[in-house]
Amino acid sequence: MIKLCRKVAACLAGMAAVTVALSVCGANSAEDARALYASVGDHMRTPPIGWVQFCETYKTECDTKPLPARDVVLNSTAWVDLNRVNDWANHNIKPMTDMDHYGMIQWWRYPDDGAGACHSYALLKRRLLIQAGWPRQALLVTIVREANGEGHAVLTVKTNRGEFILDNLTDEILLWSQTPYRYYKRQSQEDPNVWVWLYE
Secondary structure, X not given: OHHXXXXXXXHXXXXXXXXXXXXXXXXXXXXXXXXXXXXXXXXXXXXXXHXXXXXXXXXXXXXXXXXXXXXXXXXXXXXXXXHHHHHHHHHHOEEOOHHHHHOOOOOOOOOOOOEEOHHHHHHHHHXXXXXXXXXXXXXXXXXXEOXXXXXXXXXXXXXXXXXXXXXXXEEEEEEXXXXXXXXXXXXXXXXXXXXXXXXX
């Protein structure tokens, strides 16, 4: 009976989280829109060195053609999928810097050996969602700055209800504007090999 009560409580808590997430309405003003969607600037001349490294290792994954921008329709099923992928990666991959892992300051790779830096988490979550049928145009590896100025990588998920962030530092999925970061650059929706500046 206790186990059943715990399961029911967990289910209700999960439903509450879905309700909160899906209660984010369409923007009624420029300020509302700003909270839902980051301001995208010009294309960068070249992608970040980490993405270049990634493409050298995983050539077939970067040998892609541009596609029209596409946002995911965020419903309760999609919200459950996002949380499932975020939780699985956060709890099954061991955090490790590239220096400790590979002896290099930066080397973007999938955490196939069970360990990785922040960008490895973002890349893995992107891959898992694409394998689950999510459009790559809505899954954007993003570079941010932490409060201490350190660079950090997260996955931005573009939806019709805003841009949500999957982060290895927290299991909570938040709108981009609710996170403690300064947003710097990310993949463009049309072409993962083209990166754009972000403005606050």
